[in-house]
Amino acid sequence: ECGHISLSAPIVRLGDPITASCVISQNCSHLGPEPQILWKLEAELQPGGRQQHLPNGTQLSTITLPHLNYSQALLSCCLRWGNSLQILDQAKLQAGYPPATPHNVSCLMNLTTNSLICQWEPGPDTHLPTNFTLKSFKSRGNCQTQEDSIPDCVPEDGQSHCSIPRKHLQLYQNLGIWVEAKNALGTSVSQKLCLVPMDVVKLEPPTLWALEPSPEVPPLQPGCLRLRWETWKPSLHIEQKCELRHQPQLGEASWDLVGALPSRTLRYELCGLLPSTAYTLQMRCTRWRLPGHWSDWSPSLELITTQR
Amino acid sequence: ECGHISLSAPIVRLGDPITASCVISQNCSHLGPEPQILWKLEAELQPGGRQQHLPNGTQLSTITLPHLNYSQALLSCCLRWGNSLQILDQAKLQAGYPPATPHNVSCLMNLTTNSLICQWEPGPDTHLPTNFTLKSFKSRGNCQTQEDSIPDCVPEDGQSHCSIPRKHLQLYQNLGIWVEAKNALGTSVSQKLCLVPMDVVKLEPPTLWALEPSPEVPPLQPGCLRLRWETWKPSLHIEQKCELRHQPQLGEASWDLVGALPSRTLRYELCGLLPSTAYTLQMRCTRWRLPGHWSDWSPSLELITTQR
Amino acid sequence: LGPASSLPQSFLLKGLEQVRKIQADSLELQERLCAAHKLCHPEELVLLGHSLGIPQASLSSCSSQALQLTGCLIQLHSGLFLYQGLLQALAGISPELAPTLDTLQLDVTDFATNIWLQMEDLGMAPASPPTPGTTLTFTSAFQRRAGGVLVAAKLQRFLELAYRVLRYLAEP
Numbered sequence: 001e002c003g004h005i006s007l008s009a010p011i012v013r014l015g016d017p018i019t020a021s022c023v024i025s026q027n028c029s030h031l032g033p034e035p036q037i038l039w040k041l042e043a044e045l046q047p048g049g050r051q052q053h054l055p056n057g058t059q060l061s062t063i064t065l066p067h068l069n070y071s072q073a074l075l076s077c078c079l080r081w082g083n084s085l086q087i088l089d090q091a092k093l094q095a096g097y098p099p100a101t102p103h104n105v106s107c108l109m110n111l112t113t114n115s116l117i118c119q120w121e122p123g124p125d126t127h128l129p130t131n132f133t134l135k136s137f138k139s140r141g142n143c144q145t146q147e148d149s150i151p152d153c154v155p156e157d158g159q160s161h162c163s164i165p166r167k168h169l170q171l172y173q174n175l176g177i178w179v180e181a182k183n184a185l186g187t188s189v190s191q192k193l194c195l196v197p198m199d200v201v202k203l204e205p206p207t208l209w210a211l212e213p214s215p216e217v218p219p220l221q222p223g224c225l226r227l228r229w230e231t232w233k234p235s236l237h238i239e240q241k242c243e244l245r246h247q248p249q250l251g252e253a254s255w256d257l258v259g260a261l262p263s264r265t266l267r268y269e270l271c272g273l274l275p276s277t278a279y280t281l282q283m284r285c286t287r288w289r290l291p292g293h294w295s296d297w298s299p300s301l302e303l304i305t306t307q308r
Numbered sequence: 309e310c311g312h313i314s315l316s317a318p319i320v321r322l323g324d325p326i327t328a329s330c331v332i333s334q335n336c337s338h339l340g341p342e343p344q345i346l347w348k349l350e351a352e353l354q355p356g357g358r359q360q361h362l363p364n365g366t367q368l369s370t371i372t373l374p375h376l377n378y379s380q381a382l383l384s385c386c387l388r389w390g391n392s393l394q395i396l397d398q399a400k401l402q403a404g405y406p407p408a409t410p411h412n413v414s415c416l417m418n419l420t421t422n423s424l425i426c427q428w429e430p431g432p433d434t435h436l437p438t439n440f441t442l443k444s445f446k447s448r449g450n451c452q453t454q455e456d457s458i459p460d461c462v463p464e465d466g467q468s469h470c471s472i473p474r475k476h477l478q479l480y481q482n483l484g485i486w487v488e489a490k491n492a493l494g495t496s497v498s499q500k501l502c503l504v505p506m507d508v509v510k511l512e513p514p515t516l517w518a519l520e521p522s523p524e525v526p527p528l529q530p531g532c533l534r535l536r537w538e539t540w541k542p543s544l545h546i547e548q549k550c551e552l553r554h555q556p557q558l559g560e561a562s563w564d565l566v567g568a569l570p571s572r573t574l575r576y577e578l579c580g581l582l583p584s585t586a587y588t589l590q591m592r593c594t595r596w597r598l599p600g601h602w603s604d605w606s607p608s609l610e611l612i613t614t615q616r
Numbered sequence: 617l618g619p620a621s622s623l624p625q626s627f628l629l630k631g632l633e634q635v636r637k638i639q640a641d642s643l644e645l646q647e648r649l650c651a652a653h654k655l656c657h658p659e660e661l662v663l664l665g666h667s668l669g670i671p672q673a674s675l676s677s678c679s680s681q682a683l684q685l686t687g688c689l690i691q692l693h694s695g696l697f698l699y700q701g702l703l704q705a706l707a708g709i710s711p712e713l714a715p716t717l718d719t720l721q722l723d724v725t726d727f728a729t730n731i732w733l734q735m736e737d738l739g740m741a742p743a744s745p746p747t748p749g750t751t752l753t754f755t756s757a758f759q760r761r762a763g764g765v766l767v768a769a770k771l772q773r774f775l776e777l778a779y780r781v782l783r784y785l786a787e788p
Contacts, residue, residue, distance in 0.1 A: 171723075336666075
């Protein structure tokens with residue numbers, strides 16, 4: 001081997017010093033008694049190399065770069081040969097930061113994909129390849145004791161979210177969950193969450209329908225509307241309560257709210273509104289008597305109230 | 309086992325007869341001395357079952373369906389039990405046709421994906437799962453003798469084309485290639501092609517550019533145009549000849565053709581045209597002195613000829 | 617002593633929710649078996665069921681006339697444990713049905729675990745969990761599908777009883 005670079009550390013903190021040494025074997029430095037070893041960082045010559053002649057005839061040069069400010073740079077060990085500079089070895093220098101603590105970890109149980117999807121804020125760029133892992137375990141109490149472990153969830157490259165499949169989950173038991181970030185300069189661990197998957201279900205909004213007038217149904221009073229709704233199909237087994245909000249389409253009136261409605265009804269009459277006026281209606285639901293998140297508001301349903 | 313159906317053949321030609329027999333074991337026919345075995349095809353009862361009592365106490369019924377006209381159907385062996393019909397076994401009957409001979413096999417060497425893409429006409433639906441395989445071998449002569457074999461190319465489900473990757477190809481040697489179709493009722497083989505991959509290269513059209521007037525270039529004569537072109541980048545290493553066609557944008561004049569043009573020119577002057585008239589120009593190229601296919605015509609270039 | 621003063625309301629509400637989910641899962645399994653294999657009526661498979669030896673889990677301690685809470689919970693758990701085993705034996709029923717069967721099995725297992733943990737919390741749990749009983753063996757794809765229809769039908773009847781008793785226990 002002609003020349004060989006060895007580094008004090010392959011990866012250092014950005015701005016920290018780094019020391020490199022380069023050994024030039026005899027079969028490469030047969031040029032003259034004292035071949036001059038030179039260092040290049042990327043394309044720039046670096047002064048300050050201390051060269052010495054070793055007993056076994058090899059040449060050794062050592063250099064310390066006081067502050068490595070490149071996140072990635074090529075360091076070359078060269079030899080002056082005639083009027084050219086011969087590169088004998090190269091080393092890749094890397095610098096960056098240890099991972100910041102992942103924060104804002106939050107999870108939602110997705111009933112369509114049947115998986116618990118957690119996301120987090122990774123924190124500032126470390127300039128180094130950093131692996132994030134979502135770790136979790138099943139627990140009986142409030143996640144103080146670990147019952148069964150769950151396989152690590154490794155997000156796709158560069159993503160800050162990960163999905164734990166249904167087969168690893170117990171939907172009604174506590175789950176301890178956190179995010180670990182690791183790179184060459186260190187490891188950091190987020191705060192621990194303790195949650196029950198079914199308590200963090202992401203409900204899709206219900207669907208509202210207008211009711212076709214039909215003979216069996218008595219005619220509507222003035223200023224009334226008739227509609228029906230049904231909750232999102234994958235959540236039919238979940239007991240829910242819903243809220244209906246309505247506002248006239250024209251004018252600046254704010255939303256009026258009708259609360260605590262059942263999750264399904266074949267016919268609902270809303271009265272006390274302005275007669276023959278176009279209204280916009282929206283509904284949202286949440287798991288009820290058991291914990292849960294409100295769904296988003298449903299797409300609007302436009303209806304016109306009966307005349308005076 | 310309560311009941312077991314066995315078939316003369318699991319798959320027959322559409323319209324052919326099929327014979328099935330059903331053995332009812334004693335532990336299932338503990339009902340009465342002579343339990344009646346009945347057959348259902350899909351949901352319809354089938355008359356004509358011949359039942360016999362075997363020495364070992366089991367009951368055997370045999371039925372022949374003269375013409376199986378379903379490509380897929382469920383045959384059930386049933387037993388009358390009280391006023392219900394108990395299903396004891398079911399067999400899936402399948403009928404279809406042996407594969408027709410794949411035809412119109414053609415191949416193109418794609419320089420972008422660096423693979424030989426062959427396509428074929430599969431022939432009429434056989435109603436049966438039919439596997440197509442593109443088979444090929446390297447050959448020295450005109451594909452009479454096989455030198456090295458090439459791994460079978462299996463198309464994606466239901467596709468009638470397949471790509472042989474570059475690593476299996478010798479671009480300048482003969483390749484024997486054909487398509488084999490196989491299903492439960494037989495195998496059929498297409499005609500054999502004998503081709504040299506580079507001779508069936510699919511060339512993309514060249515690119516035409518207008519020439520910016522510049523001081524060094526003498527002004528154009530009336531009724532002339534100036535342009536330049538370059539062949540498709542991945543085919544720069546291929547010697548080609550090109551054809552230019554042009555027609556006035558307005559009016560019904562047909563295309564005029566200028567043949568045998570080089571595959572690259574920095575400046576080309578086309579004269580003898582109507583002065584100050586807008587022309588549409590297109591070009592195509594083909595591998596030349598060596599065999600090849602013409603590329604499609606290039607997108608149009610619109611230029612206006614110089615005034616009188 | 618109210619029928620379920622010792623059982624937390626959240627456990628009962630969760631149980632009701634899980635029963636509804638399992639009912640929906642097994643209904644989907646029945647619908648898919650009917651669509652794909654024309655096996656739509658369990659009554660057509662009673663004879664085969666006898667020969668396969670598919671058991672029916674009992675909930676005798678849960679009847680409203682003679683409700684015996686600990687016995688009822690134990691029967692609920694062992695019934696779910698039995699169906700968990702029967703569903704396992706149906707594995708490989710067919711690629712199209714596998715996801716539905718997997719979800720059903722996971723939901724049944726979850727519910728059985730919740731009941732067991734609740735019994736442990738209340739000190740009602742038997743000394744050792746039940747051991748798997750006789751396992752079903754199917755000798756043909758048809759038997760596995762017919763077994764699927766029969767197991768799903770028996771599970772639905774078991775769940776109807778379970779739902780009634782949980783709702784009764786959840787009454788304020």
